[in-house]
Amino acid sequence: MSTVQSPRWHADLGGLTACHSTPGDEDEVARYLVASWQEAGWTVTRHGRAAVSARLRRATRGRRRTLLVCAHMDSPGFCLEAIGRQRSMAISLGKPAFEGPSCEVVLKTGEDRRWLVLQRQQAEGAPASYWLPTVPGAVRGDRLCFHGTIEWTADGRVLGPFLDNRLGCAVLCDMARRLAGARPGLEVVLGATACEEMGGFGAPVLAHAIQPDLVLCLDATYDSPAQGIRLGAGPVLTLSDASVLLGCRERDALLALAESAGVPLQTEAYNYSGTDARAFPHAGLPARVYPLLLPTTDNHTPQECAHQADVEGLLGLLSALCVGPMWRSVLALGF
Numbered sequence: 001m002s003t004v005q006s007p008r009w010h011a012d013l014g015g016l017t018a019c020h021s022t023p024g025d026e027d028e029v030a031r032y033l034v035a036s037w038q039e040a041g042w043t044v045t046r047h048g049r050a051a052v053s054a055r056l057r058r059a060t061r062g063r064r065r066t067l068l069v070c071a072h073m074d075s076p077g078f079c080l081e082a083i084g085r086q087r088s089m090a091i092s093l094g095k096p097a098f099e100g101p102s103c104e105v106v107l108k109t110g111e112d113r114r115w116l117v118l119q120r121q122q123a124e125g126a127p128a129s130y131w132l133p134t135v136p137g138a139v140r141g142d143r144l145c146f147h148g149t150i151e152w153t154a155d156g157r158v159l160g161p162f163l164d165n166r167l168g169c170a171v172l173c174d175m176a177r178r179l180a181g182a183r184p185g186l187e188v189v190l191g192a193t194a195c196e197e198m199g200g201f202g203a204p205v206l207a208h209a210i211q212p213d214l215v216l217c218l219d220a221t222y223d224s225p226a227q228g229i230r231l232g233a234g235p236v237l238t239l240s241d242a243s244v245l246l247g248c249r250e251r252d253a254l255l256a257l258a259e260s261a262g263v264p265l266q267t268e269a270y271n272y273s274g275t276d277a278r279a280f281p282h283a284g285l286p287a288r289v290y291p292l293l294l295p296t297t298d299n300h301t302p303q304e305c306a307h308q309a310d311v312e313g314l315l316g317l318l319s320a321l322c323v324g325p326m327w328r329s330v331l332a333l334g335f
Contacts, residue, residue, distance in 0.1 A: 008177065009311065010152070012036065012170040017150050017162050020108045022077030022143045023093045023198040029073040033169060033192050040176035042190070050205035053191040054176065056184070065331060067186040068212035068287075069175060069318060070203070071168025071219065072196030072276055075161070076300050077145040078105065078118065083134055090118065090130040090144060094197030097300050098146075104302075105144045109137055118144060146302040156232065156308050163304040164220035165196070167294050167311060171218055175318055184322045186214070196276050203279030212287050214331050216318065217277045220306070221293035227268050231295050232307040234264030235314040238291040243274030246290070253330050254290055261320035263313045266295070288331060292317070 012032075019028035030052050034044050042054035053068075076094030101121075107114040114135055122128040132144075150160030172190045179188060189210050193202030196219075221236050223229050229236060237254055239246045251267065258265035277289045292314060297305045321327050 007174070007308075007312070009170045009174040009315070010308075012173040013158070013166060014150060016166040016169050016173075017148045017160055019148065019166075020106065020113070020143065020145055021074055021162075022079070022145055023074040023195045025108075025143050026073040026194045029166070029169060030192065030194075033073070033172060036173040037176045037190065040180045042176055042180070045209070047205050047209050049194060050202040051191055051193045051209070053189055053206065053210060055187065055189045056179065064187045065213040065327075066189060066210065067184075067214045067216070067322065067327065068189045068191055068206075068210050069172065069216045069218065070191035070193060070206060070276060071172055071217075072165045072202070073169060073192045073194055074197050075145070075164060075166070076197050077143055078130060079144070080138060080140050080142045083138060083140060086134055087131045088134045088138065090132065092128075092130065093143075095300055096146070098302055104147060105132075106147060107132075107135060107138065108143045108145070109135065109139070112137075115147075116144075152308075157305055158308060159303055159305050161302045161304060163294075163296055163306050164299055165218065167220060167306060168218035171311065171314060171318070174315055175322075178315070178319055179322060182323050185325055186322065186327055188322050193276055200276065200279065203276035204283055207280045207283040207285060211285060212280075214327065215277070215280050215287050215289040216321075217275050217289060217291045218314070219275045219291060219293045220296045220299060220304075221268060222299055223295050223297050224268060229266050229268055229295050231297065231305065232309045233295070234266050235310055235317065236266045236268050236293045236295055238269075238275070238277075238293055239267055240269040240271060241274045241291070242272055243276075243278035244289060244291055250288065250290075257321065257326045257330060258317055260326060261317055263317040263320070265313075265317070290330075
């Protein structure tokens, strides 16, 4: 019998994936993160319904530079729009995707859960419409999401919904434990935002509240044969998308840091989609912002796929940046 134990973030990912957390209704994930951070000895702050954050309270002289490591708590889902006698209509929140004309979903009504089948209808050239049988007691605004279960494969992959961005949240839980007994060279803040998938309302509040000097935005990205982005080859540094544009010196500084830490780091460049990274310059902060993403396939579907080697690589890179002096080379860049 094997005595090898799974990393603790495996259990976190399972617990977080079981949470029902559509845009604007992130309570369950927020409660999981708060409990995990407090158990590791961190001090938690709740920023209304926009975000949660945690920091280690240590006696220091003077102000230290602040590093914010953040992820988002929501995943795409659906919301009841109109309730009829026999069937109810739903609208999408974010960009959930599934194959075929129907998909099994979970309806959240208060504290209750109902397993149902969501039907999709789509005429040529028209947006999709969604409906399901009317459930007694359901009201407009109740949320629907995919089933929150995951599967681990023998070759190191993980399959399931919400990996964008429950993986990032699981990393935040593990980082809280890793840093609890360490002496980081910076003031480290862990943060999680609401509504990244629709509206982006949480990150600006977190940016204003923390006002960090350096930001690492954790998220998921796509495997890309054209760019050589593949699962199991390491986390991904986004050089260009709709929310960030890194210069060559910024790219080279983080690549050098990853090499020093012994962590493979992939890079990608495109000009659509984006992450919470946009919130920090929009808030007028001069903080350097690096999107560090995990490659996935079938993003936003019930069967997303990622590789645990990439998560371990991301954790190694974050640990090296927080604990050692490497952060200085990343932060020192200027004109």
